[in-house]
Amino acid sequence: MGFTFWTPNNMSIVRRTHDCYEHYELKSYEKLFSxxxxxxxxxxxxxxxxxxxxxxxxxxxxxxxxxxxxxxxxSIFTFREKPFTRTDRNNKKEYSKCCDACGKDICGFSYHCEADNLDLHPCCCKLQEKLLIDDTMFDRRANVSSKCMWCKKRKISDGQRDVPGWSYISTCKKYHLHVYCMTEMMHEAYMKNGDLALEKVDFKHLVKSKRMGGSRSTTFETIKSFLKIILAALLGDPTMLISNVLVELVTRGLQ
Incomplete structure (x- = not known):
């Protein structure tokens, strides 16, 4: 999957070395893909x-x-086809950059800022700064003091290290989720159940916190609306087909 770049008359053109983009067709399926x-x-x-x-x-x-x-x-980000790698103690190559939005390893295409040492997945560039959901405002932040509703921790960790990444936290302080943890929800369900795993994600413990207050139905609806927007951005689904799946799975899982 190599790329060749050239810039005639200050216009950037991207083409594949083994085939042209003209052979790509837009299709839509209600299932996950890599x-x-x-x-x-x-x-x-x-x-x-x-x-x-x-x-x-x-x-x-x-x-x-x-x-x-x-x-x-x-900061100016430049598109990269190949990820950065390094050699570990066993002389094996490993990925050396994490996305500064979701905290996941950069394993393929990315945008990299050399001057500020920053990296973003293409889809993570679409994550919005503010979201207004059911009269609740969510802000995107890099550092938060409250615990994530999913991992129950303040800092993001993959078990071996603390990783960078954003969180979304409501101005009322009742809701807080790491973007990293949202990707973990999808990965965990996918590995256990396959392409239709999103229908089996367990969201029950997201609403067990006693300090959240409010009615359970209101809490469920807010979480559902919030998740479908963020997951749609992370999964690159501009039409938000993911919302139909999420509404169904959350309704069944939380009731």
Missing amino acids: CDGCKMKGFGQRYICNLCGHELHQECRFPKTETTHEYFGC
Whole structure:
């Protein structure tokens, strides 16, 4: 999956070395897939190559040579096809960069800022700064003092190290979820149950906290609305087909 870049007349053009993007067709299925660009999970709409069968998020199908992000001020990110790697103690290669949004390893396509040592998955660039859901405002933050509703921890950890990443926390302080933990929900369910695993995600412990207050039905609806928006962004689903699956699974899982 090599790429060749060139810039005639200051216009960036991206082409594959083994096939052209013209062979990619936009299709939509209500199931998970692994993007052959960024190596992250996707859902719903994806671009499929009619020659090799590769599947890509929309963001990976149409990469920009350079981009910026409002959270990082003047930092300029450059598109990278190959991930950064390093050699471990056993002389084996491992990924050496984490996404500064979700905290997951960069294993494929990414945007990298050399000057500020920052990295983002293409889909993570779409995560919004603020979300208003059921009269509750959620803010995107890098550092929070409250515990995540999923992992019950303040800092994000993969078991071996603390990792960077954002959280979404409500202004009322009742709701807080690491973006990292949202990807863990999907990964855990996928590994256990396969493509239809999202229907079996267990969200029950998200609403067990006594300090949250309010009615259970209101809490459930807020969490459902919040999750479907964030997961749709993380999975590269611009049409939010994921919302139909999430509404069903959360309703069954929390009642």
